[in-house]
Amino acid sequence: xxxxxxxxxxxxxxxxxxxxxxxxxxxxxxxxxxxxxxxxxxxxxxxxxxxxxxxxxxxxxxxxxxxxxxxxxxxxxxxxxxxxxxxxxxxxxxxxxxxxxxxxxxxxxxxxxxxxxxxxxxxxxxxxxxxxxxxxxxxxxxxxxxxxxxxxxxxxxxxxxxxxxxxxxxxxxxxxxxxxxxxxxxxxxxxxxxxxxxxxxxxxxxxxxxxxxxxxxxxxxxxxxxxxxxxxxxxxxxxxxxxxxxxxxxxxxxxxxxxxxxxxxxxxxxxxxxxxxxxxxxxxxxxxxxxxxxxxxxxxxxxxxxxxxxxxxxxxxxxxxxxxxxxxxxxxxxxxxxxxxxxxxxxxxxxxxxxxxxxxxxxxxxxxxxxxxxxxxxxxxxxxxxxxxxxxxxxxxxxxxxxxxxxxxxxxxxxxxxxxxxxxxxxxxxxxxxxxxxxxxxxxxxxxxxxxxxxxxxxxxxxxxxxxxxxxxxxxxxxxxxxxxxxxxxxxxxxxxxxxxxxxxxxxxxxxxxxxxxxxxxxxxxxxxxxxxxxxxxxxxxxxxxxxxxxxxxxxxxxxxxxxxxxxxxxxxxxxxxxxxxxxxxxxxxxxxxxxxxxxxxxxxxxxxxxxxxxxxxxx
Amino acid sequence: xxxxxxxxxxxxxxxxxxxxxxxxxxxxxxxxxxxxxxxxxxxxxxxxxxxxxxxxxxxxxxxxxxxxxxxxxxxxxxxxxxxxxxxxxxxxxxxxxxxxxxxxxxxxxxxxxxxxxxxxxxxxxxxxxxxxxxxxxxxxxxxxxxxxxxxxxxxxxxxxxxxxxxxxxxxxxxxxxxxxxxxxxxxxxxxxxxxxxxxxxxxxxxxxxxxxxxxxxxxxxxx
Numbered sequence: 001x002x003x004x005x006x007x008x009x010x011x012x013x014x015x016x017x018x019x020x021x022x023x024x025x026x027x028x029x030x031x032x033x034x035x036x037x038x039x040x041x042x043x044x045x046x047x048x049x050x051x052x053x054x055x056x057x058x059x060x061x062x063x064x065x066x067x068x069x070x071x072x073x074x075x076x077x078x079x080x081x082x083x084x085x086x087x088x089x090x091x092x093x094x095x096x097x098x099x100x101x102x103x104x105x106x107x108x109x110x111x112x113x114x115x116x117x118x119x120x121x122x123x124x125x126x127x128x129x130x131x132x133x134x135x136x137x138x139x140x141x142x143x144x145x146x147x148x149x150x151x152x153x154x155x156x157x158x159x160x161x162x163x164x165x166x167x168x169x170x171x172x173x174x175x176x177x178x179x180x181x182x183x184x185x186x187x188x189x190x191x192x193x194x195x196x197x198x199x200x201x202x203x204x205x206x207x208x209x210x211x212x213x214x215x216x217x218x219x220x221x222x223x224x225x226x227x228x229x230x231x232x233x234x235x236x237x238x239x240x241x242x243x244x245x246x247x248x249x250x251x252x253x254x255x256x257x258x259x260x261x262x263x264x265x266x267x268x269x270x271x272x273x274x275x276x277x278x279x280x281x282x283x284x285x286x287x288x289x290x291x292x293x294x295x296x297x298x299x300x301x302x303x304x305x306x307x308x309x310x311x312x313x314x315x316x317x318x319x320x321x322x323x324x325x326x327x328x329x330x331x332x333x334x335x336x337x338x339x340x341x342x343x344x345x346x347x348x349x350x351x352x353x354x355x356x357x358x359x360x361x362x363x364x365x366x367x368x369x370x371x372x373x374x375x376x377x378x379x380x381x382x383x384x385x386x387x388x389x390x391x392x393x394x395x396x397x398x399x400x401x402x403x404x405x406x407x408x409x410x411x412x413x414x415x416x417x418x419x420x421x422x423x424x425x426x427x428x429x430x431x432x433x434x435x436x437x438x439x440x441x442x443x444x445x446x447x448x449x450x451x452x453x454x455x456x457x458x459x460x461x462x463x464x465x466x467x468x469x470x471x472x473x474x475x476x477x478x479x480x481x482x483x484x485x486x487x488x489x490x491x492x493x494x495x496x497x498x499x500x501x502x503x504x505x506x507x508x509x510x511x512x513x514x515x516x517x518x519x520x521x522x523x524x525x526x527x528x529x530x531x532x533x534x535x536x537x538x539x540x541x542x543x544x545x546x547x548x549x550x551x552x553x554x555x556x557x558x559x560x561x562x563x564x565x566x567x568x569x570x571x572x573x574x575x576x577x578x579x580x581x582x583x584x585x586x587x588x589x590x591x592x593x594x595x596x597x598x599x600x601x602x603x604x605x606x607x608x609x610x611x612x613x614x615x616x617x618x619x620x
Numbered sequence: 621x622x623x624x625x626x627x628x629x630x631x632x633x634x635x636x637x638x639x640x641x642x643x644x645x646x647x648x649x650x651x652x653x654x655x656x657x658x659x660x661x662x663x664x665x666x667x668x669x670x671x672x673x674x675x676x677x678x679x680x681x682x683x684x685x686x687x688x689x690x691x692x693x694x695x696x697x698x699x700x701x702x703x704x705x706x707x708x709x710x711x712x713x714x715x716x717x718x719x720x721x722x723x724x725x726x727x728x729x730x731x732x733x734x735x736x737x738x739x740x741x742x743x744x745x746x747x748x749x750x751x752x753x754x755x756x757x758x759x760x761x762x763x764x765x766x767x768x769x770x771x772x773x774x775x776x777x778x779x780x781x782x783x784x785x786x787x788x789x790x791x792x793x794x795x796x797x798x799x800x801x802x803x804x805x806x807x808x809x810x811x812x813x814x815x816x817x818x819x820x821x822x823x824x825x826x827x828x829x830x831x832x833x834x835x836x837x838x839x840x841x842x843x
Contacts, residue, residue: 303733
């Protein structure tokens, strides 16, 4: 796992490099092959000195940290960094260098991997991982450009008949017309149904889809069959429509517009299978274009969904949640859609369906949790959701999910955990939370336990979700002495520190949470130090990431402020840190830092004397 | 990340929290160049922070779902809409409807959630097309016409006398809602209207004559 973690680590930094490339318009310079050659002479010191400059791509605004360390006191600084999967505690600077070497290895492999690929154990497995990472990188890019369109495809489980030919065959105009006529005028019901089945299979192919929509009268005929009095024909016609709705071509999906009023009408029908199909079809059409949504809204989709959500059928509910989530994430949703959704009975039903208990269905809960996330992050009227008990329901759901991750290996739970975390985190920022008694209902130690169980789960199954979990931890600890006390009394500082090596983003978040605890005063800092915190800070101060370094310094300053009697060991004189008179400014941090964006000016440097270690921080 | 066993048992233990430690902030804490301030953070919908989670959601949705249709006998009738069924029964089979419609607007909009009512079905149809962007030939709001030859794609309505014709060529109709009992408007030449007070057999009441999920009867959940 250590290998996988580091690979993921470098992937994040590679994306950061790409971002830099886009912003600066040029490629970052190639890495130095021998980091030792980049060391600068140490300031004068009578003791033998040890230098280390962590390998880092020389991006602007990076801080290279030079340690000038008296070897006589080297035993005082023992980074307690522990890589997951390694059994050896890196207990010395030699060990730290070893860590640096490990990073170096992967670093150079990364750079050379631009032409080749990383090859740890199992080439095939690694290749699959690489492809998955590339695919995810492409999807992330699509999301940044607001081009990420997700659609669901529902297929029946009937096996393909031998005489039916192959699936997804390309049909020409003549064949399509023939199937349509047979479906309309066939003498036997079975014959008519088979014709539609053949048409449906053809419509799985994009070329058949294009031919179909350009064929005059084809959609009209299909809608006629959809509204016929033959149930099996209706079902097959709806399946044809569903295939069309799933198309990646906008023109194909928009050609289904004439059917939308009927799809809505059938939502209050009797057959749950048919309703499910209609809902998935609607969901696919909704996400396709604003033209479709502009038609569906006046056609009454919100009241139709509000009525349909009372269905007892889980398959219908899951489909409805999907369709609603597509509607809620439309770009015009905050102005055009969410107000009417909030004005309907939908919010109460959504919260009802998210209440934990034996009847909670994972598929249904996932869809409605995402619906709630899209509503909440749009910030239209979150006070309404709070007044309906949203905060306590989500809190209980968090506990439920944490319990579930212990009981089952089901990897699908992170799909529910993610939106629940987002909803809670964003809701906690609402002023209404303070009015309604604050987040008191979330200050229970159950919530603390649940969140850390989920963090561990993410670390194992989906490390990319760690930042979201830590975001909630920040929002819970920021203004809550109770929550900060729970972190200390339940011995959760060390598990938190174990997340530091995951990535720079995670490091900044962990350090921010620790700052939330430390800033509350001496009583809290007394529980932070002595302990494993300081050695970990030595490691983060050596990071190549300016945000990590900056947040580390913030934490260090708070610790010194509230714990000035820091002891380095038996008999060691007490020293105070000195901040040099040189101007000191910090780079703009992530979203978790304070307001204002001071600029990191090249050429600036400062010194921080910490104990007997002199830190010289120079802007690269 | 190593969690103590006590943490897992805390999850299921009794609710509660330790007494919070006293808070004592020193004003020097936020003195320049240090500027940390504990604060809650919110992210809007399109923020890059949500990138990874959104990509995972997308990958989940891209999986193909399988619909298991397990009903041993599928109904051979149409799938009516409960709302339209109610409207139809009111307009066609309620003896008071005709009387009341002479005095007030009785034709309610077919869109669930819209409370508008109209004097005539034509007004209602105009409203459906204009306000709700319904197709002008919406099948569930057509005046009754005599049965004619089947034409592809045509939205021909059949009268209830044709209820037994399961092999109706044009696809037939699912249900009629509109009727022109009162305030007759100029009609196209040659049209004949037939009325029946019987419920058309094309209306399927389903097993048990339930009204879908509006019924208070317990329903078996699909798993």
